[in-house]
Amino acid sequence: MVLPALAVILLLFVVPLAVSVAGAFEVGGEFGFGNFVKTFELYTSDILFTLMIVGLSTAIIGGLAIAIGGYLTLGENPRAVALLRWLYRWPMFIPFIVVGQVLRTFLAKNGLMNNVLIGAG
Structure with missing residues (x-):
């Protein structure tokens, strides 16, 4: 019973992943790290910018989540609690x-x- 589902997962997810990983290390028909070196040369600033944005976003979302969770637990205004419950479910x-x-x-x-x-x- 599990075999058809396992075959679909294998063919649609595992095989493309393996092909992508193998292709990432192929440079001119040979094994190498040239693709990674070139990527690092071209996109270092973009990678650092992305990491900065992800870190800042995580900190802001974490702070807001703590504040909303605290108010949902301790808040007394029913309208504010209802609004925050709606907002809290968006993720x-x-x-x-x-x-x-x-x-x-x-x-x-x-x-x-x-x-x-x-x-x-």
């Missing part, structure tokens, strides 16, 4: 948006899945 929808974007990218005309499946054939 539950974010994973669905992320999955939709990832699938749109994978299945796009020039996406990963079409390049791997059509390019191999």
Whole structure:
């Protein structure tokens, strides 16, 4: 019973991941780290900027979450508690948006899945 689901996961996720990882180390038909060196040369500032934004966003969201959680626990104004409960539930929808974007990218005309499946054939 598990075999069909396992086959789908293997074919749609594990195989493309393995092909991507193997391709990342392929430089001119040989094994090497040239792709990573070039990426580091070109995108170091972008990577550092991304890490800074992620760190700052995490700190702000963590602080707001603590404040909202404290008010939900200790707050006495029913309208404010209701509003904050509504606001607090929004992060539950974010994973669905992320999955939709990832699938749109994978299945796009020039996406990963079409390049791997059509390019191999």
